Amino acid sequence: MSKPYLRFEDGKISLGGKDLDVSSASLSLNPSLEPERVYGDYDAAIAGAKTEFVKHAAVSPLRGQLEIKFLINSDKFTTNNIDKLFDIRNGMNGDAIHGNIVGRYFFDNMYLKSFSFSLSPYSVIEASASYDIFGSVKKTSERRFNITNLNIAHGLKSFGEMKANNQSADNISGQFEISSLQYSIQVNRKVHYHIRGSEHSSVATTANGALPARVSLENIEAEMSVESNEIIPNLNPYGDYQSGTTVDGLSSASLSAFLYTLQGDKVAKFSCTGKIQSESLSISEGQYAKGNLTIREIIK
Amino acid sequence: MSFSNYQQKVVIDGVALSGVQDVNGSYGISEKPIRIAGVGFVDALVNAPLEGNFTISRKMVSRDPLIQFDSLGKYTYDENEISGAILYENDTKGFGFTKGRVTRYSVNCAVGEIPDIQTDITVYGDLGSGVMTQSETQSHPPIQYPDQSSISINVSDFQLDAITDFSYSRSLNLEAVYAIPKGTSSDWDNDIDISNPNLDPVQIDTQYPIETDINFTMIVNNYQIKEMKDKIRSAPKSNVSIQIKDAETDAIINAFTGQNVRLTSESISSSTEDEMTISLTYKGYETLHNPVS
Numbered sequence: 001m002s003k004p005y006l007r008f009e010d011g012k013i014s015l016g017g018k019d020l021d022v023s024s025a026s027l028s029l030n031p032s033l034e035p036e037r038v039y040g041d042y043d044a045a046i047a048g049a050k051t052e053f054v055k056h057a058a059v060s061p062l063r064g065q066l067e068i069k070f071l072i073n074s075d076k077f078t079t080n081n082i083d084k085l086f087d088i089r090n091g092m093n094g095d096a097i098h099g100n101i102v103g104r105y106f107f108d109n110m111y112l113k114s115f116s117f118s119l120s121p122y123s124v125i126e127a128s129a130s131y132d133i134f135g136s137v138k139k140t141s142e143r144r145f146n147i148t149n150l151n152i153a154h155g156l157k158s159f160g161e162m163k164a165n166n167q168s169a170d171n172i173s174g175q176f177e178i179s180s181l182q183y184s185i186q187v188n189r190k191v192h193y194h195i196r197g198s199e200h201s202s203v204a205t206t207a208n209g210a211l212p213a214r215v216s217l218e219n220i221e222a223e224m225s226v227e228s229n230e231i232i233p234n235l236n237p238y239g240d241y242q243s244g245t246t247v248d249g250l251s252s253a254s255l256s257a258f259l260y261t262l263q264g265d266k267v268a269k270f271s272c273t274g275k276i277q278s279e280s281l282s283i284s285e286g287q288y289a290k291g292n293l294t295i296r297e298i299i300k
Numbered sequence: 301m302s303f304s305n306y307q308q309k310v311v312i313d314g315v316a317l318s319g320v321q322d323v324n325g326s327y328g329i330s331e332k333p334i335r336i337a338g339v340g341f342v343d344a345l346v347n348a349p350l351e352g353n354f355t356i357s358r359k360m361v362s363r364d365p366l367i368q369f370d371s372l373g374k375y376t377y378d379e380n381e382i383s384g385a386i387l388y389e390n391d392t393k394g395f396g397f398t399k400g401r402v403t404r405y406s407v408n409c410a411v412g413e414i415p416d417i418q419t420d421i422t423v424y425g426d427l428g429s430g431v432m433t434q435s436e437t438q439s440h441p442p443i444q445y446p447d448q449s450s451i452s453i454n455v456s457d458f459q460l461d462a463i464t465d466f467s468y469s470r471s472l473n474l475e476a477v478y479a480i481p482k483g484t485s486s487d488w489d490n491d492i493d494i495s496n497p498n499l500d501p502v503q504i505d506t507q508y509p510i511e512t513d514i515n516f517t518m519i520v521n522n523y524q525i526k527e528m529k530d531k532i533r534s535a536p537k538s539n540v541s542i543q544i545k546d547a548e549t550d551a552i553i554n555a556f557t558g559q560n561v562r563l564t565s566e567s568i569s570s571s572t573e574d575e576m577t578i579s580l581t582y583k584g585y586e587t588l589h590n591p592v593s
Contacts, residue, residue, distance in 0.1 A: 012338020022337045071334065103337075121478035121498065122349045124332055143338060150334065150342045159481035159494050168484075177479035177502045229479075229502075258488045262345060269488060286507060288477060 010142045011103035013068060015110070015131075019145045021071040021152065023126065027102045029064035029137065033057065061193065061210040064133035066102065066110065072117070072127055072153040074265045096215065097131070106140040107133055109208075111215050116184035117270075119160065119257055125153040132189070134215075135208035153267045157260040162293075164232050164241035164253040164276070172241060173230035179290075180227045181257055183270050185299075188218040220299040224255040224272035231279040231291040239275030255295050272297045309391065310356065312366060312384035314437035319359035321416075323386055325395055327352030327427045349478050349501070352427035353420070354384070354397055360407065360415040360544065363441040364554055374586075377402040378472065378506055382421065385432040396432030399425025401504055406469035407542075407556065411448050415544060424476055424501050444553045450545040453516055456538045461523050464577060466516035468542055468556045470586075476501035509585035509592070514540050514558045520568070520576040537562050540582055558584040560592050 013022040033056040039049040098108040110131045117127035160181045162169035169176035192214040203210050232253070236242040240250040254273040260266055274297035283289040310317045332347035368376045385396025400421040409415035426432075453463055479502045483494030540558040545551060561584030570576045585592050 008335065008337055009340035010338065019338065021339075021342075023335060025337060071336070119480055121480050123347055124334070124345055145338050147336065147339050147342050152334070152345070154345065155480060156346065157481065157497070159483040159487075161482070161484055170482075175502075177477075177482075177498075179477065179479050181480060229477075256485060258483065258485075266488070266491075269485075288475075288503075288505070 006103050006142055010144055012101065012143045012145050013070075013103075014099070014101040014143075015068075016097040017099045020068065021073045021147070021150075023069050023071065025066065025068045025102055027064065027066050027105065027133075027137070029062065029133070031058060031062055032060040034059050058209070061134065061212070062136055062208065064107075064137075065113075066100070066131040066133055067128070068130075069126055069128050072125055072259060072267055073147075074151045074153070074261050074267045096134075101140060101143065104139055104142050105137040107135065107137040109134040109211060111189055112187055113189075114184060114186050116182065117257075118180060118182045119155050119158055119259070120180040121155055123155040125155060125158065125259060132215075134191075135211050136206075138207075151261045151263055151265060153259040154262040156262055157264055158267075159258050159260075160226065161256045161258070162226065162228075162254075165243070166251045167241070169228075169230070169232070172232060172243075175229070177229045178226045179229075181224065181255070182226075183222070183224050183257055183272065185220065185222040187220050190216050190218050192216065217300060222272045222297045222299055223277075223294060224257070224270070224297075225292065225294040226255060228291045228293060229288070231281055231293055232276060235276055235279060239277060241276075253295050274298065309387045309436075310384065311387060311432075311434070311436050312356070313382050314434075315365040315440055316436040317356070317358060317365065318440055318443060319361035319414075319417075321357045321359060323357070324355045325352065325386070325397065325423075325427060327423070349424075349476070350427075351476070352397060352423035354400060354423055354427070355421070356417075356419045358417045358419075360417050360554060361445060362443050362553065364417060365438075365441055366402075366405075366419060367554065375405075375470075377405070378510065381425075381504070383425070383432050385434070387433060387435065391433070391435045393429070394431075394433035395429050397421070397423040397425065397427040398432055399423065399500060399504075401474050401506075402472060403474060404469060404471050406467065407544075407554075408465070408467040409451060409544075410465035411463075415446065415451070422474060424504060444546040444549070444551070446544045446553055447547040450547045450550065452543050452545075454541045454543075456540070457536065459522065460516075461518040461521040461578075464517045464519060466514070466542060468558075469513045471511045471513070473507040475505050475507055477503045477505075506588075508588045512558050512561065512582075512584040512586060514542070514556075514561060514582040514584070515579065517577050517579045520578055523578055535562060538582065558582055559586075560584060 013020050013025050036054045036057045037051045038054050040052040043050055097110045100107050100110050110133050113130045113132050115129045160178045191212045194213045232241050234242050252273050253276050256271040259268045272295050274295050277294045277296045279293040281291050310320045310323050330348035331344035333344045334342045336342055370376050382400045383398045385394040387394040400423045403422045404420040406418045407415050479498045481494055481498045482496040487494045537560040540561055542556045544554045546553055561582040564583045565581040567579045
């Protein structure tokens with residue numbers, strides 16, 4: 001009996017030639033089409049011309065998206081190599097990630113758009129990443145891979161640290177407990193096409209169509225937020241913790257997440273140093289007072 | 301080697317309990333199956349805090365050492381942790397727990413029986429062999445037995461007929477807050493264990509109100525069931541008190557009170573073999589600060 005549908009167990013996800021421990025993936029392609037309507041022949045009944053649909057016209061090159069949720073396995077990400085694979089911090093460049101496989105489909109020309117994860121007590125840490133894809137996808141054979149040692153980042157041993165003006169949050173608020181922590185990094189890119197690049201006849205010889213000549217980095221911003229029992233008091237208009245009488249010499253706030261596996265192996269460290277963008281406190285029936293605090297770092 | 305009932309001891313908060321009929325301790329680990337595209341199921345990993353349960357069933361043969369009151373007259377177990385263990389082999393081995401919180405306390409009794417006490421405990425700390433294996437440090441209250449003539453129930457707004465059985469229970473909803481482990485960048489840099497792994501909840505709170513349920517069954521004599529719609533319109537509150545006294549000395553062993561409780565259901569039962577009975581159920585709510593009036 002044939003199996004036209006690909007099973008989860010047989011559809012590996014590989015990005016940049018590296019197999020990832022992906023729990024879910026969503027690949028989509030969206031040609032940008034607009035209907036072209038023109039005035040037709042003369043119609044005596046209306047003493048004029050009616051508009052008529054001619055075709056769908058492509059108004060921009062083919063683009064797609066890939067969104068994945070994956071586990072951060074220490075075997076694949078030795079300490080801080082996660083930065084390199086996902087190209088998410090300093091040293092990020094405009095190079096495309098080629099050699100990507102999602103199930104039975106293969107594609108090139110992929111660029112990281114965002115990366116995030118959340119850390120909460122006793123929970124498996126699941127990360128998310130989304131990518132922009134330029135061009136089309138090709139059919140390939142289904143593939144599997146083996147995991148010999150599952151050693152993934154877990155909330156049991158991973159920890160967080162909050163500082164404001166170089167003081168630990170415990171020193172500022174008494175006892176500062178973080179019930180959950182979120183990290184996200186957003187990359188905005190500018191896509192450059194050659195003028196009239198899409199008009200050359202060679203463009204139509206593959207399904208990819210016109211590809212960008214260059215995808216450059218516009219900006220990178222990281223954001224970290226925590227849900228906690230306290231918020232930072234004495235927040236000044238500059239987003240700093242100010243306990244004294246001057247704003248001079250105040251340091252930015254920082255949040256850090258140190259990811260470890262369940263076995264206690266180091267996986268990766270993520271930090272966000274910048275201004276406190278927002279903090280809030282809420283209390284409602286049947287709940288504790290919950291603080292929420294966000295720090296944003298402008299990386300580029 | 302096995303251990304008979306006379307070789308075991310149940311110690312809670314330093315007191316070796318008497319009248320224990322059975323004790324059950326258990327814990328469960330909540331796991332998340334890990335499934336990976338292109339591989340399938342790989343493993344299942346812990347994905348929720350570990351919490352255990354301890355249930356103690358006893359006959360009431362003395363003042364209950366678990367029932368203590370604070371300066372405001374509230375049950376201390378409402379807000380405080382308890383610990384304990386089942387000890388055996390001359391108290392050298394045991395299965396115990398720490399950071400336990402009472403989630404339900406109930407007393408049941410029928411004519412001709414010694415009242416039963418059941419205490420349900422949720423464990424937020426350690427649970428298992430070798431935990432809290434310490435002998436009793438406090439003396440047990442003197443043994444006192446009630447009999448059916450020394451147990452009385454009073455309801456503030458009417459005269460009760462003969463009671464055949466009663467039950468009293470308090471249910472506590474607890475909320476445990478967990479936080480992620482706390483460490484510093486120097487812990488990371490120097491590969492040292494973090495000082496605060498936050499394995500236990502950082503806070504455990506009782507969610508008020510605490511619900512009190514009192515139920516008793518009477519043999520019908522003078523009492524008449526109230527008309528349902530009248531009852532809803534008036535919704536009166538009563539005080540119900542249960543006193544369990546020593547059959548010999550008449551000294552109170554344990555007393556339970558439901559303040560401003562409301563009659564929530566009545567049922568009548570008639571059969572060819574038994575006397576006609578009426579069962580009344582009262583429900584009350586205990587608050588943290590502002591008592592229900």
